[in-house]
Amino acid sequence: MLSRTNPTIIVVLVAIAILFLVPTGMTSNPYHLLVLTNICIYIIAVSGFRLVATAGQLSMAHSAFMGIGAYTSALLVTKLGWNFWYCLLLAGMVPAILAVGLGRITLRLRGIYFAIATFAFALVIWKGWNTFFADVVGRVTDIPPPNRIGGWEFSSVTSYYYLALVLMLVTMLVMYRLDRSRFGLILRCMASNDALSGSVGMNIMGYQIAAFAIGSFFAGMAGAVHVHWLRLMEPNMFSFTAMLYIILYAVVGGMKSFMGPLYGCFFFIGLPQFLKYIPNYDPKVEPVIFGSILLLTVRFMPGGISALLQRISEVIKGLHRRKVKEYAAT
Amino acid sequence: MPLLELKGLTKRFGGLVAVDDVHLDVTEGEILGIIGPNGAGKTTLFNVISGLYKPTRGRVIFKGKDITGLRPDQIARRGAVRTFQSLSLWQDLSVMDSMRAACHMVSGVGFFGTFFDTSPTRRNERAVAEKAMEILRFVGMDQLKDQVAETCSLGWQKTLSLAIGLASRPSLLLLDEPVTGLAPERVTAIMSLIGRVREQGTTVVIIEHNMRAIFGICDRLAVLDYGIKIAEGSPSEIRENEDVIAAYSGVRKGVS
Numbered sequence: 001m002l003s004r005t006n007p008t009i010i011v012v013l014v015a016i017a018i019l020f021l022v023p024t025g026m027t028s029n030p031y032h033l034l035v036l037t038n039i040c041i042y043i044i045a046v047s048g049f050r051l052v053a054t055a056g057q058l059s060m061a062h063s064a065f066m067g068i069g070a071y072t073s074a075l076l077v078t079k080l081g082w083n084f085w086y087c088l089l090l091a092g093m094v095p096a097i098l099a100v101g102l103g104r105i106t107l108r109l110r111g112i113y114f115a116i117a118t119f120a121f122a123l124v125i126w127k128g129w130n131t132f133f134a135d136v137v138g139r140v141t142d143i144p145p146p147n148r149i150g151g152w153e154f155s156s157v158t159s160y161y162y163l164a165l166v167l168m169l170v171t172m173l174v175m176y177r178l179d180r181s182r183f184g185l186i187l188r189c190m191a192s193n194d195a196l197s198g199s200v201g202m203n204i205m206g207y208q209i210a211a212f213a214i215g216s217f218f219a220g221m222a223g224a225v226h227v228h229w230l231r232l233m234e235p236n237m238f239s240f241t242a243m244l245y246i247i248l249y250a251v252v253g254g255m256k257s258f259m260g261p262l263y264g265c266f267f268f269i270g271l272p273q274f275l276k277y278i279p280n281y282d283p284k285v286e287p288v289i290f291g292s293i294l295l296l297t298v299r300f301m302p303g304g305i306s307a308l309l310q311r312i313s314e315v316i317k318g319l320h321r322r323k324v325k326e327y328a329a330t
Numbered sequence: 331m332p333l334l335e336l337k338g339l340t341k342r343f344g345g346l347v348a349v350d351d352v353h354l355d356v357t358e359g360e361i362l363g364i365i366g367p368n369g370a371g372k373t374t375l376f377n378v379i380s381g382l383y384k385p386t387r388g389r390v391i392f393k394g395k396d397i398t399g400l401r402p403d404q405i406a407r408r409g410a411v412r413t414f415q416s417l418s419l420w421q422d423l424s425v426m427d428s429m430r431a432a433c434h435m436v437s438g439v440g441f442f443g444t445f446f447d448t449s450p451t452r453r454n455e456r457a458v459a460e461k462a463m464e465i466l467r468f469v470g471m472d473q474l475k476d477q478v479a480e481t482c483s484l485g486w487q488k489t490l491s492l493a494i495g496l497a498s499r500p501s502l503l504l505l506d507e508p509v510t511g512l513a514p515e516r517v518t519a520i521m522s523l524i525g526r527v528r529e530q531g532t533t534v535v536i537i538e539h540n541m542r543a544i545f546g547i548c549d550r551l552a553v554l555d556y557g558i559k560i561a562e563g564s565p566s567e568i569r570e571n572e573d574v575i576a577a578y579s580g581v582r583k584g585v586s
């Protein structure tokens with residue numbers, strides 16, 4: 001088993017090493033680090049969205065959960081002076097608990113109806129916050145950077161990049177293990193055919209809620225990491241525009257693999273940085289380009305970038321079991 | 331004591347009575363066939379027994395215990411497992427993954443055990459994989475374990491559906507049209523499989539339109555028409571029954 005996956009492990013280790021070495025000389029430009037930090041944070045958020053989607057449910061409340069997590073941490077740290085690291089955990093826990101409650105009500109709905117219900121929830125949270133709490137806690141400024149751990153401080157661009165990178169790698173590891181576990185299999189089963197899944201004894205509701213809660217946990221954490229980085233937050237940061245981007249990254253990256261969010265975030269946050277070098281480039285056209293890419297992906301490559309890479313590697317390995325395929329057709 | 335007892339089971343959809351006051355006993359170890367014209371309420375009956383629908387009236391008693399209104403997974407855990415009509419599989423999963431999923435109940439992994447890759451879990455998963463292979467060999471699909479379900483032929487997909495049902499080691503297996511639309515040699519193969527399943531101690535209830543197949547294998551038959559059980563008895567009794575002949579030929583006696 002190990003010898004078979006060896007090439008993959010080497011690629012992964014090299015990629016991680018490169019990501020760790022970036023600040024130490026591969027680029028002296030702090031702007032590049034800011035972009036990479038942003039990518040890491042979004043990978044965490046999109047991974048959570050993808051996990052819920054793996055169970056066959058599109059959570060339109062994902063950006064709202066990011067906002068809830070961000071507010072949880074920002075307010076507790078700024079107003080009450082709590083330690084960031086506890087608040088980071090709470091920033092995940094609060095959305096997770098809310099997701100359990102919301103899931104109990106809405107997860108009986110399937111497909112588009114669940115999407116609409118979570119959309120409505122997000123709308124209520126967003127509008128409600130803007131209407132009733134905006135005067136008191138609408139805009140939070142002067143959010144302090146994370147507390148130091150030992151000799152580590154997190155106020156500089158480089159150190160915050162390392163924080164986001166480590167959290168991203170932990171998230172990816174969790175997602176990888178979940179994908180490979182029986183839990184991941186159950187999620188795929190439920191998305192594929194929930195009646196059959198129930199009939200072999202899977203507790204559909206229980207696992208749907210679990211997926212929704214875990215996904216929302218990572219949304220909240222990503223939101224908190226985001227605002228402690230920017231040092232300020234306001235309700236509009238986690239509006240539906242953010243939701244649309246999450247969907248864009250997830251779908252184009254590919255929903256079938258835990259690597260999808262990583263591909264999607266690098267593709268959409270990383271690549272546009274190069275577009276800037278085109279003379280007379282106007283960033284206003286980006287939504288048009290992104291939307292077109294989304295349409296083309298859905299039409300021609302529904303598995304996204306991860307499926308494309310998978311197919312390429314299969315062709316290289318020459319994985320064609322013709323004989324078995326012939327037997328299957330009898 | 332019968333293994334399964336249906337007591338006055340009724341299911342209404344608005345004004346339509348899909349299953350109408352059905353009383354039926356299933357004895358342990360038998361193969362019972364349920365037949366009837368299209369729209370007679372056979373699949374609805376399965377849906378009510380397996381917990382997909384809640385009955386409007388009546389009770390379902392399994393192993394002496396009332397299971398009316400339980401969730402599908404709760405009923406499956408008590409040992410009554412169903413398969414689905416047509417092509418109800420996990421279409422995008424490989425045959426082996428389908429079997430690993432189907433072995434969910436016997437995997438012995440609890441709700442939270444599924445999240446963590448601990449060494450007992452890994453031991454369990456190895457046992458599950460072995461068991462899955464054993465069933466695949468039993469139904470003759472071991473060569474196809476890496477094939478994606480939807481790329482298999484209709485016959486293999488129906489066989490996989492049966493294998494998924496077997497994986498839970500049910501005491502009662504409810505088969506919804508296991509051979510409808512298949513070529514004769516596949517029908518024979520699947521029917522002999524069902525016979526071997528019964529020999530291993532599983533009680534089987536089959537809905538099927540293939541008359542040759544179902545009259546050949548069943549100990550008893552029950553006939554539904556417009557949701558009402560119009561006859562019950564051995565295959566030879568049913569063959570002679572005038573109500574049954576009338577229902578199938580479209581001649582409706584005593585109905586205005």
